[in-house]
Amino acid sequence: MLAEPAAAMGVPLRLLAEAEGVSAAQVVPDHLVGDYTDLDTLREVVAGCAAVTFDHEHVPTEHLEALQQTLPVHPGPAALVHAQDKAVMRERLGAMGVPCPRSAVVATPGEVEAFGFPCVLKTTRGGYDGKGVWFVSGPDECAEAFAAAERAGVRVLAEEAVDFRRELSAQVARSPSGQVAAYPVVQSTQLDGICHEVVAPAPDLDPDLALEAQRIAMRLAQELGVTGMLAVELFETTDGRVLVNELAMRPHNSGHWTQDGAVTSQFENHLRAVLDLPLGSPEARAPWTVMVNVLGAEDETGRLYDGYPHALARDPRLRVHLYGKSLRPGRKVGHVNVYGDDLDDCLERARHAAAWFRGDLGEDSE
């Protein structure tokens, strides 16, 4: 999705793709297929580039440090580690006094018991979209988490099971020069641990709490030295506080609404930040924007391109984004954005369209 603003701005991209034909390789002519854990491959792809960035957090830190000797790496490895390693992140945020759920690195079920049940266990690295996260209420439920951590060669973090009203996301873009642009705080709804629906701005959010969330995101961006997009996922607790859940240092699913709903999309601002260009306005263009993900259905009844005729005819203002991926159960294959003056209307239209692409509506399902 970075390719769209790059094309608009005339910025040439060079891509390291995991395999021929993946989404990004379909739209970036100048690409190399290779392994992002191999330093020689990384050196080859960045040769001649003005800067380097990435769309996931799994490039080894030491490789990023090596690349940083020869060209700007955004975000830099010293910042990125806080999005890669949850234990490092919790320790740093705790030291900064940023409100977080209570947490501790644990090595045995006994240590989890000492931490207190029920709680959430997370592998410190490598998890995403609900993978690497377990809700446990007793010592006998901890085996899976510890086994997964051991297989991956990482640790286990125990976190307080937060009593939350909903999840929020505060996104900021920050440039190497230190300019920061804060997007409106949004409400994010998960389904099976995967981001499902985003409403921008978060409805009925206390303005002080919204400001607090933006301040946390701006402070983290500055003090951790983040360059590019930072998403701070937060819990809004039932007693009216915000606690930091996760950090992502890249364009994030909770910001896909910005493609059609903000003056400058998160993808364009990421690109601008990586190139140390002045950031674009993060303002919303409409009172409400709703983003709903299109996920492959379990029963493989979903629609991709063949979903267009109905979806586009029903709603001429619908904005559809499909990623050129094949359908697999639970896989994010696209999203829809709907903006407007009336939130209920936006929700209905976006949910209908996403359900249609997913295959939950139509002749087969009646």
Added chain:
Amino acid sequence: MLAEPAAAMGVPLRLLAEAEGVSAAQVVPDHLVGDYTDLDTLREVVAGCAAVTFDHEHVPTEHLEALQQTLPVHPGPAALVHAQDKAVMRERLGAMGVPCPRSAVVATPGEVEAFGFPCVLKTTRGGYDGKGVWFVSGPDECAEAFAAAERAGVRVLAEEAVDFRRELSAQVARSPSGQVAAYPVVQSTQLDGICHEVVAPAPDLDPDLALEAQRIAMRLAQELGVTGMLAVELFETTDGRVLVNELAMRPHNSGHWTQDGAVTSQFENHLRAVLDLPLGSPEARAPWTVMVNVLGAEDETGRLYDGYPHALARDPRLRVHLYGKSLRPGRKVGHVNVYGDDLDDCLERARHAAAWFRGDLGEDSE
């Protein structure tokens, strides 16, 4: 620019590029370099495609007719000829009773004299951006036009020099199924025969005249069988009529404002129409949108990528589109869009940014 909505919609493009490295080839991985006047090359590039379209009008009609035997060609050659050949267009529009400047095909300066001076001479095919157009006020000024026509193997059309207040453009998208979406009528300002500035909607345009312009565009799209985008360039005469000047059957410079100013851009609607998908809303998203072209300056003082720091810092809501082309005097290398509630503010911001990229502002020019 079609590549951006194609990427968003997950629609794979295959491109025939004139040369390696041209704008479109920079953003469309699946491209072939070849000659668009060679039928075998055309057959090779369209093999396996669902439909074919083009971004200029110069593919030979007989080749499009040949391709049409094997796959949908949008716009089809029978429609396209009205954008390729001004004599054919004038004859057809005259027969339809569509208001046009008085015109006649002329073969000698004597015939131009019989038509009446002053008048405008145009080669019937191949002209664009002010090329192939001469304003003449006497028989001794006609030689260049006739020589150019003879070189190109085409005819000369004489047209009445219209006393016009300004130029307008009415764009519609039409799908093979016959659905039509009409964009707001815009005001277009030329500089040396090249589109320079577009204001959407056309300020102070009589609503009846706007409707008349849209009706003409919708009628032409339907009766000529246009599929894809149609731009009808019109004169608004000093006595309050509209007369058709030119037709273009593709996304057109007068519609670049739609990328940031309309719900659905002309590029996305062209793509949808070519694929016979339901069209997106052509509504404006803001009260005013101004587009100003970035042209290479005569003295080569222009800026491309190095123009970004000032332009983006001065105006965080500026939308810049650069085409990945090198600077050449008079060459369109990009455009800027500015939208908002206040027309004067939009004009100032867009003109400043375009002048900056052109090199007319800044230390060198003071």
